[in-house]
Amino acid sequence: MGKSLTLKMTKSVSIHGQNFILHPTGAIFWEEEDLLLISDVHLGKISHFRKYGSAVPRQAILGNFEKLDEVCHFFNPQKIVFLGDLFHSALNKEWIYFEEWLQNISPEVILVEGNHDIISPLKYEALGxxxxxxxxxxxxxxxxxxxxRSGYFNFSGHIHPGVRISGxxxxxxxxxxxxxxxxxxILPAFGEFTGKHILEPKKEDEVYVVTKDEVILLK
Structure with a gap:
């Protein structure tokens, strides 16, 4: 699909003279750097749940990779930066799916470590x-x-931000x-079955709600 900016499913934001596009998957594309930001994928979490008896359908394992394919095909970035918690815990069979996914993409991949990223760095380095x-x-x-941090605008994850809407x-x-x-x-969690932490916005905050098909500025 390329880097089309015309679809109303995305939302464009300018920060410090740079342009960012918020995507319904929870990813952000930084136009000037040709870079995709993704946080809290938590690969392996579904397999972990299934191992301990949770009734999560096996097909759900592929959901994260389908979302990754979707947003990568949409923006076709030169780089992907995962803002932590790429994997939920120790190695399981989803690592094999991850290796296969990497073989089919062209961007450089960078991981900013999160608290769940306990897999040996050597495993990641072996994949480039x-x-x-x-x-x-x-x-x-x-x-x-x-x-x-003074002088910097911060992009992060970890919290899995959400908002409560009353109807x-x-x-x-x-x-x-x-x-x-x-x-x-703060980016929403990209991964499936990751939960949400409800935040209460202050007057100066902006909340961009994520639905399946679009990003909506709430306030």
Whole structure:
């Protein structure tokens, strides 16, 4: 599909003179750097649940890889930066799917380590993946845990941000979101079955709700 900016499913945001596109999968494309940001995929979590008896369908394992294919084909980036928690825990059979997925993409892949990333760095390095504790590009700080650092705008994950929306007849709906404060953007969890942490926005915050088909600025 290329880097089409015309589809209303995405939302464009300008930060410090740079242009970012928020995608319904929970990824962000940084136009000037030709770079895709993805956080909290938690590969292996579904297999972990199944191992211990959770009734999660086997087909769900492929859902994360289908989403990765979707957003990579949409933007065709030169680089992909995973903002931590790429894998949920120790090695399991989803690592094989990950190896196969890497063989079919062309971007350089970088991992900013998260608290769940306990797999040996040597395994990633063998696949050509570079690993960092944090990454600084221009005046942007890329981390797993949200950080506040003077002079930098921070992109992070970890929290799995969500927001509660109230409707008629007292219904409430919890949806994942991109949560933007003046110095920070927290990405929603990319992975399936990862849960949400409900945040309460302040006056200066912006909330971009994620649905299956579009990104919507809530406030």
């Amino acid at each position: 993946i570079r690993i960092y504790e944090e990454l600084v590009l221009q005046n942007f700080l890329l981390t797993h845990h949200p950080e506040e 008629l007849a007292r219904q409430t709906l919890k949806l994942p979101c991109f949560f933007k404060s003046p110095g920070q953007m």
